[in-house]
Amino acid sequence: MERLTDVSRAVTYATSLDEVLRIATERAAELLEADKAVLMLVEADGMLHVRASIGIGDDLVQRFAEPLDESLAGRLQGLLGSHDPGCFVAVPLVVRGQVTGLLAVVRSSAGVCSEIDEWLLSAVADQTAAPIEIARLDEELRRALRQAKERALATLAHDLRSPLQAIEGYAQLVEDELVGPVTAEQRGALQRIRMSGRHLLALQQSLLQLAQSRTEGPSAVAPRTTVGDVVRDATSIIRTEADARRQSVAVEVASDAMVLADPDKLRRVLINLLSNASKYTAMDGRITVVATHDEAHDVCTIAVSDTGVGIPPDQLDEIFEPYVRADAEAEAPGLGLGLTICRDLVAQMGGRMRVESEVGVGSTFIVELPTVRAEPT
Numbered sequence: 118m119e120r121l122t123d124v125s126r127a128v129t130y131a132t133s134l135d136e137v138l139r140i141a142t143e144r145a146a147e148l149l150e151a152d153k154a155v156l157m158l159v160e161a162d163g164m165l166h167v168r169a170s171i172g173i174g175d176d177l178v179q180r181f182a183e184p185l186d187e188s189l190a191g192r193l194q195g196l197l198g199s200h201d202p203g204c205f206v207a208v209p210l211v212v213r214g215q216v217t218g219l220l221a222v223v224r225s226s227a228g229v230c231s232e233i234d235e236w237l238l239s240a241v242a243d244q245t246a247a248p249i250e251i252a253r254l255d256e257e258l259r260r261a262l263r264q265a266k267e268r269a270l271a272t273l274a275h276d277l278r279s280p281l282q283a284i285e286g287y288a289q290l291v292e293d294e295l296v297g298p299v300t301a302e303q304r305g306a307l308q309r310i311r312m313s314g315r316h317l318l319a320l321q322q323s324l325l326q327l328a329q330s331r332t333e334g335p336s337a338v339a340p341r342t343t344v345g346d347v348v349r350d351a352t353s354i355i356r357t358e359a360d361a362r363r364q365s366v367a368v369e370v371a372s373d374a375m376v377l378a379d380p381d382k383l384r385r386v387l388i389n390l391l392s393n394a395s396k397y398t399a400m401d402g403r404i405t406v407v408a409t410h411d412e413a414h415d416v417c418t419i420a421v422s423d424t425g426v427g428i429p430p431d432q433l434d435e436i437f438e439p440y441v442r443a444d445a446e447a448e449a450p451g452l453g454l455g456l457t458i459c460r461d462l463v464a465q466m467g468g469r470m471r472v473e474s475e476v477g478v479g480s481t482f483i484v485e486l487p488t489v490r491a492e493p494t
């Protein structure tokens with residue numbers, strides 16, 4: 118009884134569906150001293166799929182998708198490999214009179230099952246069925262909300278573009294005196310309108326990029342792209358911005374590494390990082406881009422460093438979240454979306470991103486991408 122109470126407690130404190138499933142399966146195996154255990158849930162296709170298991174090969178588990186019918190017990194014994202005499206118990210998970218899953222264990226030693234074994238497993242199933250359903254609904258709800266938010270974001274970003282362009286266009290028309298004379302004072306106001314309009318357009322562009330990077334997914338067939346070329350491209354694009362702030366930009370490409378990636382996406386990532394490097398570095402600072410290739414592990418690393426303001430240690434993870442800015446009062450314009458977009462794009466290329474930084478000294482954003490060997494000619 119004590120150990121059963123522990124199961125309830127452990128499940129109550131679990132924070133994700135996977136954790137609840139893992140606890141239920143592990144505790145069931147422990148209580149019955151079983152060497153194999155499996156927990157299955159009825160999924161949207163109406164079939165039982167394995168969601169947690171102990172002592173069963175991954176390939177078997179992944180292939181298993183069976184309807185809930187009379188022949189299930191036989192197929193389950195096949196999955197658990199329990200043809201020899203021993204103990205095999207399977208009990209349903211039931212919520213509001215509906216079977217939502219199945220919990221089964223096999224014990225190869227210590228003889229056949231007793232009624233107590235069945236009772237214990239039923240007790241674990243009864244205790245965990247409802248928390249599992251709650252966790253499952255919670256995940257579904259979160260997913261649906263995220264998708265709705267992303268769709269709303271994409272629509273908004275898309276619909277903002279035309280009116281913003283109209284504001285910019287008409288303001289320019291007036292400034293150019295195409296609809297009548299303009300006083301010096303009015304011209305000043307018009308310039309401010311246009312500057313804000315351009316700022317809004319840049320934000321709109323970021324929102325659209327984020328929505329696209331979330332909904333587009335990886336390119337169907339990614340081309341072979343030479344990293345060095347894209348690094349040099351992106352750096353030349355950013356140079357004007359850096360020159361205006363009298364910052365030096367050094368590029369070191371020590372590799373002819375190739376990655377399977379859309380060059381436009383990689384360029385977008387690097388421009389974003391370089392633009393941040395310039396934005397968050399004072400006048401006369403230094404920006405460095407170094408691309409190296411670890412041929413032994415087929416990994417290419419691109420590091421964008423600056424001698425800027427740096428990022429406090431407790432914010433190094435957070436800045437990759439949407440709308441998070443390390444210093445909310447920062448003078449530098451931005452919406453806190455650039456790094457989120459970068460991380461999404463890098464993940465689509467099969468890579469990862471991280472940052473090292475020291476406040477007042479500078480930051481280095483590191484992109485690691487899996488490389489491909491050049492095609493034999």
Ligand code: ADP
Pocket residue numbers: 393394395397423425426427428436441442443444447450451452453454455456457480
């Ligand atoms: P934005 O620049 O629009 O605010 P980002 O997602 O690109 O959005 O960056 C998020 C935050 O991370 C920035 O607001 C800034 O606080 C911090 N950050 C990003 N790059 C740097 C950098 N090179 N140096 C210092 N801080 C940085």
